[in-house]
Amino acid sequence: xxxxxxxxxxxxxxxxxxxxxxxxxxxxxxxxxxxxxxxxxxxxxxxxxxxxxxxxxxxxxxxxxxxxxxxxxxxxxxxxxxxxxxxxxxxxxxxxxxxxxxxxxxxxxxxxxxxxxxxxxxxxxxxxxxxxxxxxxxxxxxxxxxxxxxxxxxxxxxxxxxxxxxxxxxxxxxxxxxxxxxxxxxxxxxxxxxxxxxxxxxxxxxxxxxxxxxxxxxxxxxxxxxxxxxxxxxxxxxxxxxxxxxxxxxxxxx
Amino acid sequence: xxxxxxxxxxxxxxxxxxxxxxxxxxxxxxxxxxxxxxxxxxxxxxxxxxxxxxxxxxxxxxxxxxxxxxxxxxxxxxxxxxxxxxxxxxxxxxxxxxxxxxxxxxxxxxxxxxxxxxxxxxxxxxxxxxxxxxxxxxxxxxxxxxxxxxxxxxxxxxxxxxxxxxxxxxxxxxxxxxxxxxxxxxxxxxxxxxxxxxxxxxxxxxxxxxxxxxxxxxxxxxxxxxxxxxxxxxxxxxxxxxxxxxxxxxxxxx
Numbered sequence: 012x013x014x015x016x017x018x019x020x021x022x023x024x025x026x027x028x029x030x031x032x033x034x035x036x037x038x039x040x041x042x043x044x045x046x047x048x049x050x051x052x053x054x055x056x057x058x059x060x061x062x063x064x065x066x067x068x069x070x071x072x073x074x075x076x077x078x079x080x081x082x083x084x085x086x087x088x089x090x091x092x093x094x095x096x097x098x099x100x101x102x103x104x105x106x107x108x109x110x111x112x113x114x115x116x117x118x119x120x121x122x123x124x125x126x127x128x129x130x131x132x133x134x135x136x137x138x139x140x141x142x143x144x145x146x147x148x149x150x151x152x153x154x155x156x157x158x159x160x161x162x163x164x165x166x167x168x169x170x171x172x173x174x175x176x177x178x179x180x181x182x183x184x185x186x187x188x189x190x191x192x193x194x195x196x197x198x199x200x201x202x203x204x205x206x207x208x209x210x211x212x213x214x215x216x217x218x219x220x221x222x223x224x225x226x227x228x229x230x231x232x233x234x235x236x237x238x239x240x241x242x243x244x245x246x247x248x249x250x251x252x253x254x255x256x257x258x259x260x261x262x263x264x265x
Numbered sequence: 266x267x268x269x270x271x272x273x274x275x276x277x278x279x280x281x282x283x284x285x286x287x288x289x290x291x292x293x294x295x296x297x298x299x300x301x302x303x304x305x306x307x308x309x310x311x312x313x314x315x316x317x318x319x320x321x322x323x324x325x326x327x328x329x330x331x332x333x334x335x336x337x338x339x340x341x342x343x344x345x346x347x348x349x350x351x352x353x354x355x356x357x358x359x360x361x362x363x364x365x366x367x368x369x370x371x372x373x374x375x376x377x378x379x380x381x382x383x384x385x386x387x388x389x390x391x392x393x394x395x396x397x398x399x400x401x402x403x404x405x406x407x408x409x410x411x412x413x414x415x416x417x418x419x420x421x422x423x424x425x426x427x428x429x430x431x432x433x434x435x436x437x438x439x440x441x442x443x444x445x446x447x448x449x450x451x452x453x454x455x456x457x458x459x460x461x462x463x464x465x466x467x468x469x470x471x472x473x474x475x476x477x478x479x480x481x482x483x484x485x486x487x488x489x490x491x492x493x494x495x496x497x498x499x500x501x502x503x504x505x506x507x508x509x510x511x512x513x514x515x516x517x518x519x
Contacts, residue, residue: 051316053315053316054313056309056310056311056312056340057310058311058312059308059473060473061307062307062308064470064471064472065471065472067469087473090457094458095459116386119503119505132373168517170510171507171513196504196505196506198504204348207349217320217345219314219315248507249370249373250450250452251431251450251499251505253427253428253500256428257447265414
């Protein structure tokens with residue numbers, strides 16, 4: 012039987028150590044094609060490029076793996092890969108491994124997850140992987156190990172249409188990880204604070220900073236899982252309808 | 266009693282006719298502050314600016330309204346407005362009126378909606394408004410009329426925490442609009458096609474184009490509503506957890 016066809020992308024850029032770890036893991040279970048941004052795209056959310064043309068360039072970065080760098084966002088990469096690079100719809104799309112967690116509300120801002128959402132919209136089994144460590148030289152070994160296990164299950168069982176997985180890894184060596192937990196997205200948020208500075212011409216400018224605040228004390232959340240040594244797996248959807256609020260709204264007098 | 270404090274933003278940029286129509290409507294029911302991008306930001310999804318500083322500039326564009334243009338994305342505008350401009354949490358955030366529909370899957374790519382989502386995350390009653398007409402000189406009169414009615418109800422009743430409204434207007438004069446329908450997000454998608462061209466140096470580049478395909482025949486969807494002369498109102502949430510899929514995933518052998 013043919014090996015599954017796996018599209019790998021990310022948002023930290025094609026030269027990030029996290030994508031290398033993911034590519035090496037996926038090579039064990041499938042035929043891998045990489046289409047990833049040529050520069051870091053963190054915080055790009057589900058941006059797409061409509062006012063500029065896109066470049067796509069063949070690169071030799073991974074042994075025995077067809078790879079392309081793209082000038083666009085993570086969502087652009089997926090769209091271009093499906094339309095211009097892959098010779099058929101891939102069996103699996105994996106995005107990451109992100110340098111930094113995408114648990115909780117971070118799913119909204121995450122380029123890593125937007126690539127996976129785009130894959131799910133295209134009808135591809137899609138997973139976003141992120142490690143709870145922002146550093147360039149983070150250790151991705153345990154994360155890559157679990158990424159392979161989870162990908163194998165998804166390839167075997169298939170996800171429900173309209174859903175994808177948001178997987179976050181605690182920053183721990185393999186032997187200290189307690190296992191895997193199916194979770195819900197924690198109700199946490201960033202409390203913003205902008206640094207205010209003056210440029211050499213005395214005009215103000217601002218840098219976005221923030222503090223992550225989690226007031227959700229549930230033990231079924233992704234935040235709880237990664238803080239307590241588990242790999243969190245959140246089934247995620249792109250139907251944003253708040254179905255539970257429809258009947259209430261129908262009683263309002265517009 | 267004090268008039269409600271209303272933050273107005275958009276993604277087409279602060280000089281777009283759609284935001285002018287919205288500001289003029291909101292002036293009738295509250296004290297308005299505008300913080301909006303200094304250039305068009307369509308397709309920006311929930312992008313935030315983390316690698317560049319942001320500029321914020323006081324402008325005189327709207328009569329008797331405090332207004333600022335910002336160099337960032339729509340989500341940046343909301344974050345900056347809350348942290349640096351508003352003197353208290355606004356009672357209402359309205360985003361738009363967007364030139365072009367944000368029904369169905371467009372909610373994912375929409376800068377207009379990302380501003381409203383950001384407001385909801387901040388705990389503000391938030392609404393995104395979009396007109397099903399991309400043209401610069403579209404007629405926003407009917408849309409502004411309904412935007413005021415809907416905003417009044419939201420100010421009176423308050424939305425549930427974690428929810429916001431995605432409102433789309435059909436491109437019709439007021440007397441031809443059949444009313445307002447509470448809807449769910451249609452399961453429709455864009456089928457991408459990239460134009461492939463060559464630059465003067467014989468290097469390829471690509472332009473994103475696509476065809477909107479709706480295979481969802483439900484009459485309770487936003488697409489159905491705007492195609493049939495109704496204003497669509499979709500209660501929207503930023504908890505992306507596919508709660509219905511959790512028990513199934515718990516049976517998988519990871």
